[in-house]
Amino acid sequence: MFPIWASGIIFSAVYAQMSSLFVEQGKMMDRSVGSFSIPAASLSSFNIISVIIWVPIYDMVIIPIARKFTHNERGFSELQRMGIGLFTSVLCMAAAAIVEIERLQIAREMGLVDEDVAVPLSIFWQVPQYFLLGAAEVFTFIGQHEFFYEQAPDAMRSLCSALSLLTNSLGNYLSSLILTIVTYFTTKGGNVGWIPDNLNEGHLDYFFWLLAGLSFLNLLVYIVFARRYKQKKAS
Template sequence: MFPIWATGIVFSAVYAQMSTMFVEQGMMMDTKIGSFTIPPASLSTFDVISVIFWVPIYDRIIVPIARKFTRKERGFSELQRMGIGLFISVICMSAAAVVEIRRLQLAKELDLVDKQVAVPISILWQIPQYFLLGAAEVCTFIGQLEFFYDQSPDAMRSLCSALSLLTTSLGNYLSSFILTLVTYFTTKGGQIGWISDNLNEGHLDYFFWLLAGLSFLNMLVYTLCASRYKQKKAS
């Protein structure tokens, strides 16, 4: 079970971006809707809305349809559900990168590259990446909890369920480690770096593409591990 557990750390590193780089990106976008100003950190609400939306959709619509093809009571196995979540996380980071590319293009067109000011592109363009992250969360985190509870030895179910939650904290550490490496290597020789104080000068999109690539590699490793995993016999 350990390799399956380890692949959850990279997903948690992607999930950590919701409270870090997504907020930094939002701070450099237009946060006004009429006379109302949207705090960038508040967009995490759409992650919660996404979870509330996808849980009943998954249980009431997706599972019954999948059940007809897989002949499984839950529609998808826990491993399949986690794999779907990992795939969605790749799309999520790609969506964030595309939004950042457009933001940087607009900054260049308006000659705002050297100015640490918000670019006039609505922060609402971030909603898809939050929504996708919520969908990935529903598949991966819930599937992970079910997997560790069902597949762990009977006397170790509580411990294994707790281990699945440990990936969240390790993912945050991994996110910080990746950010440290990116900052170190991209600022060599006096270069501005991908993530500078002024994001209009940097390339936050490269960082998002890097995480998308790591997520894709993680998904491939997960697929290999999951295909070789032998299910525990029902006790």
């Protein structure tokens, strides 16, 4: 069960971007709605909305359709559900990178690269990445909790459920470690690096692509161990 558990750490590192670099990206975009300027962090509400939308869709639409193909009463097994979530997290980081590429392109066209100012690209272009992250959360986190509760030995169910929650904190630490390593290597030789104070002269999109790549590798490793995993026999 340990490799399955470890796969959640990379996912949690991706999830950590919602309260960190997604916000920093949003601050450098047009946040005006009429005469009102919305806080960049407020877009995390779309993640909550996404979860609220995806839970009933999963229960009432996806499960009945999947049940016809998998012949599983639940539609998907816990392992399949987590795998779908991990794949969706790759799409989430790719969407964030594409938005950043467009934002940087506008900054170059308008000569704002050397200016620490927001570019005229609506912050609502971030909505897809928040929605994808919410969908990934529904599949991965819930699937993970179900997996560890049902597959753990009876005497270790509470412990294994707690360990599944540990991936959240470890993912945050991993995110900070990756950011530190990236900053160290990309600022060598006096370069501004991928994530400078002025994001207009950086390459935050490279960092998002890096996380997308790590998430994809994590998915491949997960598939290998998930296919080899033997389900717990019913007592």
